[in-house]
Amino acid sequence: xxxxxxxxxxxxxxxxxxxxxxxxxxxxxxxxxxxxxxxxxxxxxxxxxxxxxxxxxxxxxxxxxxxxxxxxxxxxxxxxxxxxxxxxxxxxxxxxxxxxxxxxxxxxxxxxxxxxxxxxxxxx
Amino acid sequence: xxxxxxxxxxxxxxxxxxxxxxxxxxxxxxxxxxxxxxxxxxxxxxxxxxxxxxxxxxxxxxxxxxxxxxxxxxxxxxxxxxxxxxxxxxxxxxxxxxxxxxxxxxxxxxxxxxxxxxxxxxxxxxxxxxxxxxxxxxxxxxxxxxxxxxxxxxxxxxxxxxxxxxxxxxxxxxxxxxxxxxxxxxxxxxxxxxxxxxxxxxxxxxxxxxxxxxxxxxxxxxxxxxxxxxxxxxxxxxxxxxxxxxxxxxxxxxxxxxxxxxxxxxxxxxxxxxxxxxxxxx
Amino acid sequence: xxxxxxxxxxxxxxxxxxxxxxxxxxxxxxxxxxxxxxxxxxxxxxxxxxxxxxxxxxxxxxxxxxxxxxxxxxxxxxxxxxxxxxxxxxxxxxxxxxxxxxxxxxxxxxxxxxxxxxxxxxxxxxxxxxxxxxxxxxxxxxxxxxxxxxxxxxxxxxxxxxxxxxxxxxxxxxxxxxxxxxxxxxxxxxxxxxxxxxxxxxxxxxxxxxxxx
Numbered sequence: 001x002x003x004x005x006x007x008x009x010x011x012x013x014x015x016x017x018x019x020x021x022x023x024x025x026x027x028x029x030x031x032x033x034x035x036x037x038x039x040x041x042x043x044x045x046x047x048x049x050x051x052x053x054x055x056x057x058x059x060x061x062x063x064x065x066x067x068x069x070x071x072x073x074x075x076x077x078x079x080x081x082x083x084x085x086x087x088x089x090x091x092x093x094x095x096x097x098x099x100x101x102x103x104x105x106x107x108x109x110x111x112x113x114x115x116x117x118x119x120x121x122x123x124x
Numbered sequence: 125x126x127x128x129x130x131x132x133x134x135x136x137x138x139x140x141x142x143x144x145x146x147x148x149x150x151x152x153x154x155x156x157x158x159x160x161x162x163x164x165x166x167x168x169x170x171x172x173x174x175x176x177x178x179x180x181x182x183x184x185x186x187x188x189x190x191x192x193x194x195x196x197x198x199x200x201x202x203x204x205x206x207x208x209x210x211x212x213x214x215x216x217x218x219x220x221x222x223x224x225x226x227x228x229x230x231x232x233x234x235x236x237x238x239x240x241x242x243x244x245x246x247x248x249x250x251x252x253x254x255x256x257x258x259x260x261x262x263x264x265x266x267x268x269x270x271x272x273x274x275x276x277x278x279x280x281x282x283x284x285x286x287x288x289x290x291x292x293x294x295x296x297x298x299x300x301x302x303x304x305x306x307x308x309x310x311x312x313x314x315x316x317x318x319x320x321x322x323x324x325x326x327x328x329x330x331x332x333x334x335x336x337x338x339x340x341x342x343x344x345x346x347x348x349x350x351x352x353x354x355x356x357x358x359x360x361x362x363x364x365x366x367x368x369x370x371x372x373x374x375x376x377x378x379x380x381x382x383x384x385x386x387x388x389x390x391x392x393x394x395x396x397x398x399x400x401x402x403x404x405x406x
Numbered sequence: 407x408x409x410x411x412x413x414x415x416x417x418x419x420x421x422x423x424x425x426x427x428x429x430x431x432x433x434x435x436x437x438x439x440x441x442x443x444x445x446x447x448x449x450x451x452x453x454x455x456x457x458x459x460x461x462x463x464x465x466x467x468x469x470x471x472x473x474x475x476x477x478x479x480x481x482x483x484x485x486x487x488x489x490x491x492x493x494x495x496x497x498x499x500x501x502x503x504x505x506x507x508x509x510x511x512x513x514x515x516x517x518x519x520x521x522x523x524x525x526x527x528x529x530x531x532x533x534x535x536x537x538x539x540x541x542x543x544x545x546x547x548x549x550x551x552x553x554x555x556x557x558x559x560x561x562x563x564x565x566x567x568x569x570x571x572x573x574x575x576x577x578x579x580x581x582x583x584x585x586x587x588x589x590x591x592x593x594x595x596x597x598x599x600x601x602x603x604x605x606x607x608x609x610x611x612x613x614x615x616x617x618x619x
Contacts, residue, residue: 009542010574011143012604019603032147035392036384042394054542056512058388059504083538083567104567105600137614144578147546178581178614185579186548188518234410252409262408269409321409332451355546356516359481363451366474389477 002119003027003045007037007063008052008081013104017050020108021115034058038066041073047119051098053082053089061096068097077118081106131169133162137177141165144185149197149351150385164199168192190354197352201380205246207253207287208294210347213376214250216397217343218259221374224393225342226261228372234266238341238368240329241349242271245282246291248322249314251345253295253303272327272338279324285314330357335364341373348378350386362387369403376400431456438462443472450478457486464494467509468501480509484516492520496528499539511542518549525555534565541571553579560587566595570604577608585609 004026006017011032018028029044031037034051035058041049049067053060060080068074080098082089090101099118102110115121133141138158146152153161165177172192174180184192208214225235239248248271255262273279292300292312304312327334329349344365350358365375366389375390376398377383383390383401390401429452437449450466453459460483467479483491491513498510514521521543528540541559544552556579559572569591576584588609592602 009545010571011147012570012574012577012607015607016600016603031384033384035388036150036382039382039384039392039399042392043399053504054508054511054539056508057384057386059508061504062388083571084535105570105598108599134614136610140578140611140614182579182581186550186552188548255409265408266410267408268411318409320411323411332454356484359477359484363478363481367451387477389474 001025001027002047002121003029004048004050004115004119005029005031005037005040005044005046006050007031007034007055007060008050009033009055010052013052017111020111024112024116024121026115026119034060034063034066037063041067041076042070045073046076048115049076049078050115051078051080053080053084053093061092064093064097079114079118131166131174131176131180133165133177137181138162141177141181144181145196145200148193148385150382151200151351151380161200164196168196168199194352194354201348201351205243206291206294207246207250209246209250210379211294212397213345213347213379213400214254215258216395216400217251217376218254219397220395221343221400222259222261225372225374226265228370229265232266234268236268236270236341236343238338238344239269239271240327240344240346241273241275242279242282242324243273244278244287244291245271245285245314245322245324246287247271247345247347248282248324249285249318252318252321253299257299269322270325270338270341271322272325274326274328276326279326283319283324285319287312287314329364330360332360332364335367338364338368340370341368342370343373344368344375346375346377348381350377351381358386362389366390366403371403372405373403374400375403429455431459435459435462438466443475446470446472447475447478450475450482454482454485457488460486460488460490461494464491464498467495468498468506473505476506476509480513484513487517487520489520492517492524496524499528499536500533507539511539514543515546518547521547522549522551525549525551529555529559529563534568537563537565537568538571541568541575545575553581553584556580557584557587560584560591564594566598566601569595570601573601573604573608577604577611580608580612582612585612588612 004021006014006028008014009032014030021028029040031040033055051060051063064078077099078097079100079102080093081102081104083104085103093101100114138161142153169177169180172180172183174183237251239251242248248269252269255267271282288311303315303318307313329335346365350361353361369375391404393400393402434449434453437445440446450463453463463479463483467476470476470479495510495513499507501507529537531537544556556572556576560569563569573588588605591605595601
């Protein structure tokens, strides 16, 4: 079973991604800020990270840059999803190490398909 | 007769509380802890004269002093100390952490280890025993062990080094015989050699001025202390720990604690035995 | 002997200072501009003794790039915690620097009394991102007005992400009065599945059913 780590400080957002992805057969773990996300990413192995930008203690950009510097996890794909909808936000996400950037809210079918594509799950 | 019915906790309320508690402490209760959590919540709902979870939760969430949250954390966590508690961290110290530190040591420079809060001494004495017994290079280095607590009474007890059966029950028998004697009334007295190997001092970790002299530590054990502080005190204490460490020095928190709720000042280091936080070398 | 006791070594004069300037106000302020981050960091911590330096500390926070110095500045600013601090921190919510914004949010959360007079205006700002950050402040703010402020957001704001952020907090702090306003949200936002999910979750949590049996 492919494992996804959802890193977002909003409880309802984490619950929403969990519901969408579990229905697709993914195992979902959660972290409530970037620093906790980094800790979990180092402790366990995941096939994909979903990362918010604005979080306490460590923001999403800093988290992605840290992940990309850790040899054991630097190749794991990451989707950044945030409320900020400007082109420069997508650019900044890409520069920090995101493979994809979405504006919130994300439609469940788009999220599910994207996660399947990035984790190499077969099409349904 | 109109004795009030006991408050109950619904599934939704349990989840609401669980998410709140997780955000405040980093401790996450799985569904199988439901009974444990409910029982303690109901205890506090009654003790605070609230009739429902709803009223109690509003108080908990908005109380400026944060006192009730601390009460609840006390209840939800097991705060006891005994010899070799969370032994995997001591194993990590002798197998991984010290090896990481040694290359940065100048010739003859001592290794400095700090235990705070020392409580009645089980943790610093465990450290001393562990180093003597399980660190092969122990005789090649000078090691300074400092143990501090805010409570002068508990420090007296720590200096005295006399323990009951419960405190020593996790110690291997041969180490018990080697480092303790049994007193007339069945207590266990730790050896004078060990008592004399530790400096016990009184300090308040949130007092910047008192903390100034605690510097240049290589390793700090600060287990199950920060979790009992409110957000601001926790931040102040984390700064104090940062100040106390050398660059590259390590800090061990309790197993249910994480720096991720406190401060991003420290690097996360993964060793085979444990996750430990490190002050950046820069 | 491998374990050595050195009580005399931990007395103040031996370990303390490798500091050149004394800890007076002028000295600390000049150290706050030093090139060495460690000296700036100590100055930031020690300036807690001088609450009238709040403005300078806030200005330093806005331009400081080193995380440890930023954290120290924030610790001191929270301890000072007066209206000047809040007045100077709030504009930093507009910073392009995500890490700085989140530090500011964290500090404001600790200062409910000083933040309260600003909140209504913050929640009506034309910039949706700024409104979301203001709601993030409420997320951990111990102020009894928080549910009422959030209810107004849910009733009047026309940005889906702003409303979703408010619903997230209301799931924790809301009471039954807010449920009618929550119920209108999905329709206002084209029955967006995420908004539906948030509203359902919040209503379930607000209702609970753990009253007395």
